[in-house]
Amino acid sequence: MDLKILSFNKVLFKKDFNMVKFLILFIAGMLFATTTINIISRGNAFNNLQKYYMENGIEYNREKIVEDYKNQVDWVLSDWNSNGINILFIIGMPITLIALLFSEEKRQRTFEVLQVMPYTRYEIFFNKLLVALVSMALPFIINGLIMILALGFSPTLRMFYSVGQVIKWILLYFYYQLPILAFALIFGTITGTTVSHIILTIIFLIFPMGITTLIFWNLDMLGLNLGNVNMFFENILINIMNYTPLGVLINQGDIIYILVSLGMIILAKILFSKNKIERNGETLEFEKTESFFKFGVAICTALLVGLIFSWIFNDYVSLSQVSVVLIMFLGYVVGGILGYIAAHFSIKVNKSKA
Numbered sequence: 550m551d552l553k554i555l556s557f558n559k560v561l562f563k564k565d566f567n568m569v570k571f572l573i574l575f576i577a578g579m580l581f582a583t584t585t586i587n588i589i590s591r592g593n594a595f596n597n598l599q600k601y602y603m604e605n606g607i608e609y610n611r612e613k614i615v616e617d618y619k620n621q622v623d624w625v626l627s628d629w630n631s632n633g634i635n636i637l638f639i640i641g642m643p644i645t646l647i648a649l650l651f652s653e654e655k656r657q658r659t660f661e662v663l664q665v666m667p668y669t670r671y672e673i674f675f676n677k678l679l680v681a682l683v684s685m686a687l688p689f690i691i692n693g694l695i696m697i698l699a700l701g702f703s704p705t706l707r708m709f710y711s712v713g714q715v716i717k718w719i720l721l722y723f724y725y726q727l728p729i730l731a732f733a734l735i736f737g738t739i740t741g742t743t744v745s746h747i748i749l750t751i752i753f754l755i756f757p758m759g760i761t762t763l764i765f766w767n768l769d770m771l772g773l774n775l776g777n778v779n780m781f782f783e784n785i786l787i788n789i790m791n792y793t794p795l796g797v798l799i800n801q802g803d804i805i806y807i808l809v810s811l812g813m814i815i816l817a818k819i820l821f822s823k824n825k826i827e828r829n830g831e832t833l834e835f836e837k838t839e840s841f842f843k844f845g846v847a848i849c850t851a852l853l854v855g856l857i858f859s860w861i862f863n864d865y866v867s868l869s870q871v872s873v874v875l876i877m878f879l880g881y882v883v884g885g886i887l888g889y890i891a892a893h894f895s896i897k898v899n900k901s902k903a
Contacts, residue, residue, distance in 0.1 A: 556669070556671050556672045558668065561672060561677075562676045562680060565676055566680050568653070569650065572642070572646065573687050576638060576642055576688040577688035577691045579634065579638070580689065580691075580692045581692055583632055584632065585692040585695050585696060587625060588709075588710065589703070589706065591622060592703040592706040593705075594618075595614065595618055595708075596705055615708050618709050619709050626714050626717070627714075627717070627718070627721070629725060638726070640795075642726065643726050643733050644750050646684055646685060647681060647734050647737040647746070648737070648746050648747050649743075650677045650737070651677060651738065651746070652740060652745075653743045655740075670822050671818075674821045678814065682730070685730060686723050689719045690719060696715045697712050724801075724806070724807070725797055725798065728809065729795075730810075731794070731810040731817070732813060734813065734814060734817040735813055735816060735817045735820065736749050738820040739820055745895070754795065755795070757793050758786050758793070763853060763856070764852065766856055767855060770855075770873060771873070794809075794810075843896075846892040847885045847888040847892065848885070848888070850889075850891070851881040851884040851885035851888060852881070855878070855880035856877070856880070858879060858880030858883070
């Protein structure tokens with residue numbers, strides 16, 4: 550039965566869910582191995598430690614050990630930086646979900662089949678978005694339930710964490726992932742292949758920080774002293790990051806990221822409604838974005854190759870400042886041409902497959 554108001558369609562939902570169910574299981578397993586097992590094993594570890602102290606007549610402060618364990622568990626549940634692989638869950642999973650649900654269908658041209666069936670574009674978009682949101686939360690819900698069930702079997706664990714902490718952990722990671730998902734969704738609607746979607750999403754996700762860093766190092770190599778490097782990375786880049794989806798990682802609980810995410814989802818819906826089926830399978834869905842893409846890649850490549858040229862030549866020859874400038878400009882020309890050709894080739898190759 551369909552919920553017409555929300556455009557929920559059981560058939561579409563099931564089809565899309567089947568596309569990502571293995572990813573859900575994989576992430577759930579990774580979460581269990583890296584976080585859940587770490588949490589629920591604390592009870593047994595505490596009991597073994599206490600037993601060891603008692604058997605060997607070692608004096609210990611039980612309250613202090615309990616407090617240490619509580620702090621460790623709280624750190625794992627409240628700080629994404631407690632485990633390096635958490636960044637995979639926060640960034641990698643949302644991007645992969647959108648790639649599978651949108652870009653992969655475009656690459657395989659199955660959207661063309663859906664279009665001739667009795668489904669509106671809004672229904673298709675809504676159900677894919679719903680599957681993405683559910684899939685994003687499910688691995689955390691599954692592992693959260695395991696942690697909560699463990700509390701019922703282990704009185705010791707109840708000293709270290711509560712049901713409320715687990716629920717907060719689930720909501721916190723959903724909060725982290727939502728802006729990334731919404732951002733990836735925009736690129737899922739303007740790209741026509743899985744590869745172009747993933748590459749462009751990652752590039753533009755870090756673009757504000759990346760282009761700023763490139764400009765900083767280029768100006769520095771050209772002889773302009775812009776101040777302390779550490780200050781640049783600690784202050785300027787962090788401030789820039791605040792205005793990107795990645796800013797959610799350093800501004801925990803800021804509602805503005807939720808509002809911006811909703812705005813990006815609405816924008817993605819508008820773009821999706823304007824997608825042309827005949828361009829599915831191409832690098833970009835909108836022809837007007839091709840020139841921007843080519844020149845954007847050319848500029849970034851030029852800045853990067855200019856730096857590389859200066860570093861390479863400086864390693865072998867002691868260059869004057871004028872020589873460094875000339876070498877860098879040579880790098881700009883070479884990098885710009887290579888970048889433009891690469892972007893043009895990417896578009897052309899995928900067009901030939903269309």
